[in-house]
Amino acid sequence: xxxxxxxxxxxxxxxxxxxxxxxxxxxxxxxxxxVAGVVVVALLVLLGYAFSQxxxxxxxxxxxxxxxxxxxxxxxxxxxxxxxxxxxLVLGVVFAVMRLSKNPVTSSVAWLYIWIFRGTPVYVxxxxxxxxxxxxxxxxxxxxxxEMTDVMTPFLAALLGLGLNEGAYMAEIxxxxxxxxxxxxxxxxxxxxMSQSKTMRRVVLPQSMRVIIPPTGNEFIxxxxxxxxxxxxxxxxxxxAAQDIASTSFAIMEMFFVASIxxxxxxxVFSVGQYYLERxxxxxxxxxxxxxPWQKIKANLSRFSNREAVAK
Amino acid sequence: xxxxxKAEGVHKSYGAAHILKGIDLEVNNGEVFCLVGPSGSGxxxxxRCINHLxxxxxxxxxxxxxxxxxxxxGDKLYELKDSEVAVQRRDIGMVFQRFNLFPHMTALGNVxxxxxxxxxxxxxVARERAERLLDRVGLRDKMGNYPxxxxxxxxxxxxxxxxxxxxxxxxLFDEPTSALDPELVxxxxxxxxxxxxxxxxxxxxTHEMGFAREVGDNLVFMDGGVVxxxxxxxxxxxxxxxxxxxxxxxxxx
Numbered sequence: 039x040x041x042x043x044x045x046x047x048x049x050x051x052x053x054x055x056x057x058x059x060x061x062x063x064x065x066x067x068x069x070x071x072x073v074a075g076v077v078v079v080a081l082l083v084l085l086g087y088a089f090s091q092x093x094x095x096x097x098x099x100x101x102x103x104x105x106x107x108x109x110x111x112x113x114x115x116x117x118x119x120x121x122x123x124x125x126x127l128v129l130g131v132v133f134a135v136m137r138l139s140k141n142p143v144t145s146s147v148a149w150l151y152i153w154i155f156r157g158t159p160v161y162v163x164x165x166x167x168x169x170x171x172x173x174x175x176x177x178x179x180x181x182x183x184x185e186m187t188d189v190m191t192p193f194l195a196a197l198l199g200l201g202l203n204e205g206a207y208m209a210e211i212x213x214x215x216x217x218x219x220x221x222x223x224x225x226x227x228x229x230x231x232m233s234q235s236k237t238m239r240r241v242v243l244p245q246s247m248r249v250i251i252p253p254t255g256n257e258f259i260x261x262x263x264x265x266x267x268x269x270x271x272x273x274x275x276x277x278x279a280a281q282d283i284a285s286t287s288f289a290i291m292e293m294f295f296v297a298s299i300x301x302x303x304x305x306x307v308f309s310v311g312q313y314y315l316e317r318x319x320x321x322x323x324x325x326x327x328x329x330x331p332w333q334k335i336k337a338n339l340s341r342f343s344n345r346e347a348v349a350k
Numbered sequence: 351x352x353x354x355x356k357a358e359g360v361h362k363s364y365g366a367a368h369i370l371k372g373i374d375l376e377v378n379n380g381e382v383f384c385l386v387g388p389s390g391s392g393x394x395x396x397x398r399c400i401n402h403l404x405x406x407x408x409x410x411x412x413x414x415x416x417x418x419x420x421x422x423x424g425d426k427l428y429e430l431k432d433s434e435v436a437v438q439r440r441d442i443g444m445v446f447q448r449f450n451l452f453p454h455m456t457a458l459g460n461v462x463x464x465x466x467x468x469x470x471x472x473x474x475v476a477r478e479r480a481e482r483l484l485d486r487v488g489l490r491d492k493m494g495n496y497p498x499x500x501x502x503x504x505x506x507x508x509x510x511x512x513x514x515x516x517x518x519x520x521x522l523f524d525e526p527t528s529a530l531d532p533e534l535v536x537x538x539x540x541x542x543x544x545x546x547x548x549x550x551x552x553x554x555x556t557h558e559m560g561f562a563r564e565v566g567d568n569l570v571f572m573d574g575g576v577v578x579x580x581x582x583x584x585x586x587x588x589x590x591x592x593x594x595x596x597x598x599x600x601x602x603x
Contacts, residue, residue, distance in 0.1 A: 226450035226509075229401055230464035230516060231440035234432055240467060244454050321454060321496065 098292040102283060103299065111279025112300055118196050118275060119265045123258050125201030130208025135238070137213055148209065155206035161267050164199035168192075168271040196268035196275075204261060211253045215246030247319040255312035259305045266297075276300055352415045354379050354520055354551045355400055359409035362395055369395045371575040372409065377520075377553055377568070382546045384562040384583060385555045387572035388598055393555045394447075396572070397522050400553065401442040402435050413442060414519060440468060443513030447525040449505040451497040457484060457508045458493040461515045468516070476515070483511040487541045503534030507541055514545075521545065523554040559603055563587050571595045 102108060136148035155163070171186035219242045227237040266277040277297050284293035317330070329337065355377035362370040369392045377383040385393040398404040399411060402419040411418045419435060421428045430438070452460050461480035465471040484493050487507040497505050506526055513521060523542065527535040539561050546552060546565050556562060562569055562583045569583040571592070579592045587603070590596045 220450075222446060222448055222450040223452065225403055226444075226446060226452070228436070229403065229439060229442070229444035229446075230512070231436045231468045232464060233436050236467050240463065241452055245452075319454075 094295075095289060095292055098287075098289045099295050099299070102287075102289070102293065102296050105283065105296075107279045107283055108276070108296060108300070111274060111276040112304075114274050114279075115262065115265050115276040115300075116304070118193070118200065118268060118273060119258070119261045121197055122200035122204055122265070123261050125197060126204025126208045126257070126261075127254075129202065129205025130212045131243075133205060133209035134212035134216060137209060138216060152206045152209050155203050156210075160199060160203040160264060161270060163203055164195065164267060164270050167195040167198045170195075192268070192271050192273040195271040196265075196273040199271065200261065200265065200268065204257065207257060208254070211250055211257070212246070215248075215250035216242055218249045219245045244319075248316075251312070251316050251319055255309070255315070258312075259308055262304050262308065263301060266301075352379075353377055353412075354381075354414055355383075355553060356412040357396075357409065358411075360396065360399060360406050360411055361408040362392070362399060362404060362406050369575055370399070370406070373572075373575075373577060375570060375577060375580065377551065380549045380551055381567040382552045382554060382565050384566040384569040385553065385572060386557070386559070386562060386569060386598075387578075391572040392575040393572045394524050397524050397553060397555050400520075400522055401439050401444055403444075413438070436468075440516055441519050443516060443518035443521040445506070445509050445513055445521070445523045445526045447528050449497070449502070449509045449529070451505055451509055451512070453497050456494050456496055457489060457500065457511075460497070460508055461512045464512070465515050480511070480515060483514050484508070486544075487511050488537065501534060502530045503537045506530065506538045510538075510541055510545070519551065521550055521552045523552060523556070525555050525557065527556070527558055557602060559587055559599075571598065573598070 133148040133151055136144040137152070139145055167190065170190050174186050177184050177186045177189040223241050223245065224237055227241045232240070265275055268275055269278045269281070272278075280293040280297040284290040287293075314330070353376040355375075357373045357375050360370055360373040361368070373392075373396055385397065387393050395404060399406050400413060400418065405419060416438065418438065419430055421430060452463065455463060458477070458480050461483055462473070462476040465476040465479065466473060481490075481493065484490060487510055489504060489507055489511070492500060492504060492508075497508070500508065510526075526542070527538050530538065535558070539558065542552070542554070542561070543565050554562070554566070566583040568580070569586045570580040571578045571586060571590075571594075573594050579586055579590060579595045586595065587599060590599055
């Protein structure tokens with residue numbers, strides 16, 4: 039090694055046109071990384087072995103994965119998650135704007151809403167909506183009157199329970215987003231003669247999206263999983279469907295695996311969607327957009343083949 | 351001839367801080383009116399009062415004969431609604447020190463936004479004018495770029511085009527070149543000079559004494575919330591009468 043370095047005396051001027059010689063040094067050996075890698079792989083193997091020895095009828099899992107009850111449950115999980123999230127988003131924007139308004143009444147009401155719905159467990163909220171008939175047997179709002187048990191269907195109880203809870207979280211996320219937009223933006227918009235609401239819709243909210251979307255994506259992924267709690271209000275979603283089959287087939291663990299696989303698929307698909315949404319709203323804030331995963335793969339492949347070509 | 355801007359005893363304070371202590375001045379139609387003075391003298395605050403971004407505490411402020419932010423009926427003063435203030439602002443363009451372009455829109459989108467949203471213009475009409483204005487400020491080839499892809503000088507020129515798109519009768523400039531690298535200042539000043547030559551009424555808060563001397567028709571030196579000295583830029587800058595003006599100019603010239 040020292041011989042090699044001696045051949046190139048330090049500080050010798052590089053002749054014009056000849057690229058400077060790249061450093062050829064022996065890299066530091068990371069023995070710790072090798073040890074850690076081996077230990078982790080060994081543990082994984084042990085875990086896999088344990089599961090293979092467990093009393094699991096693995097064949098049941100793929101068999102039941104596309105069972106019509108499961109697929110129907112899956113559909114209901116998507117439905118209730120999307121509907122609750124939509125309700126949460128609308129409420130979130132409304133309460134965020136109320137919270138930031140100069141009117142002390144609206145801002146305190148918004149604060150109260152967030153305090154109550156963020157401060158109590160969503161499971162309890164679901165049970166309260168579902169049991170509303172206990173204190174209000176009849177639903178009566180003047181022009182419409184019905185038995186509460188008919189009005190408060192499992193779907194409505196689930197929607198209100200999840201949606202109102204989500205609204206409280208979204209209100210805080212949206213508020214943070216709105217406050218992240220520079221005041222100069224509002225001033226510029228006002229100076230152009232744009233009204234308060236146009237300023238909010240055209241200037242502030244689109245820019246706050248960049249701050250709002252990442253946590254909202256998290257919220258939605260959370261929602262997909264939290265929706266399993268609506269088992270409590272008899273809503274026939276994915277976990278309920280899995281439990282129904284489990285109770286008749288006695289493949290209890292297997293059905294939990296089936297449900298888990300579907301939850302993983304759902305969250306993975308929506309994570310990809312979130313990535314592209316974030317990329318869309320990054321327009322203008324970054325000089326050049328980050329590459330999509332697909333573009334990265336292509337770039338890596340071409341770099342790899344270039345390197346091989348050079349090596350040859 | 352009525353003055354484009356007329357201030358009578360304008361006061362402004364933020365809590366205990368008394369920023370403007372009775373400003374009286376008149377800006378004539380078609381003139382370039384420069385406001386100079388040390389930082390904290392209240393010149394930017396006064397500029398922001400002209401389009402009611404700041405509310406004045408006492409006195410009267412008129413733009414083109416209209417009271418800014420209020421309506422006088424008999425001897426009573428009524429505050430204007432937000433929507434009425436917005437209507438007043440349509441005719442007053444403003445250029446900020448920090449550009450304040452909308453980062454989520456392209457240069458073209460920035461210039462088209464207000465005419466479409468405020469005046470209800472069709473996209474085609476707004477686009478045609480926006481292209482013409484961006485061409486005028488020398489950014490024909492940057493129309494599709496987002497602000498983050500433009501230099502400070504280019505951003506400020508887009509901001510000028512954006513304000514002009516509303517076809518204002520008065521333009522306010524709040525230290526338009528203070529946030530720029532020295533070599534970019536010239537381009538922005540060129541655009542402003544061109545605008546002045548076209549007859550636009552301009553109120554300019556600036557530290558560019560060369561620009562004030564060359565383009566300005568009138569100049570006011572402010573310090574401590576009052577007008578210390580005013581007159582033709584050549585006279586005020588060349589032969590200041592007041593000690594405070596002399597002290598300030600000796601530092602900046």
